[in-house]
Amino acid sequence: MSTPGTTRRTPSWFVLWMGLLTALIVLCCLALFWQLAAEGTFPVQVVLWSAIGILGAVALLFALLGLFRYRSFFYSLIAPLVIGIFVALVWYDVPETTGWKLSRNILQNQAADCANPGNRTRLGVYTITYITRRDGGCLFYTQGEESNSAKGFAYFPDTAPPYLGTPTSGIGYETFQGNWYRFTEES
Incomplete structure (x- = not known):
């Protein structure tokens, strides 16, 4: 008590x-x-x-x-x-910003060659499923959440991508940071 x-x-x-x-x-x-x-x-x-x-x-x-x-x-x-x-x-958006800051230089170095390693790989904190040249840039496909679309990062060192905006079909780019863009590819 x-x-x-x-x-x-x-x-x-x-x-x-x-x-x-x-x-x-x-x-x-x-x-x-x-x-x-x-x-x-x-x-x-x-x-x-x-x-x-x-x-x-x-x-x-x-x-x-x-x-x-x-x-x-x-x-x-x-x-x-x-x-x-x-x-x-x-x-x-601190987690996303942190992930980008930790990965940007690694992705930038990989974009110089833009060579697909042939399998899933980790670049920085991102799991990259595929790397390819397209529309004058280097596209890094990240692991997808949806079955009918793919997404990732795109690096265009010289010019902007051909299409900015949300795609109805095909690929659409959004401005991200500097020469980097986010893309979504609808299938």
Whole structure:
């Protein structure tokens, strides 16, 4: 029984449980950060988003318990804070920007030869399925999410690509950064 003016001690099971939840959330956030940076597959991203959502809901329930019952602000708020920071990073496209910054020079060096290695390869953080010359540039096909379209990066060192915009059929380019473009090829 606690007397007025004293605080109730946070139970060790609560500290361990919130530590475990926070660690799992951090691992899922790091894995999803990598998937977003490397343009990973859609099913893996859905699983990771779902795991973060479920773990976040459980952490929120226990955070409310910790706040109201034990007055444990630090242990209660760390997991929701981690999720909030991660969502802000995703909102501002930090994973995608990081992936591009880590891969740009490697792709630029490969674009000089524009030779297909013959199989899937990793260039920077991206999994490249095919490399080819087309429309005066070098196209890097990344692993696709949809069966009827392909996407990737295109490097046009001398001139812009022949068609900018979303394709109805064929290939369409979008300005990305400098001489680099994103492309989508509809089949």
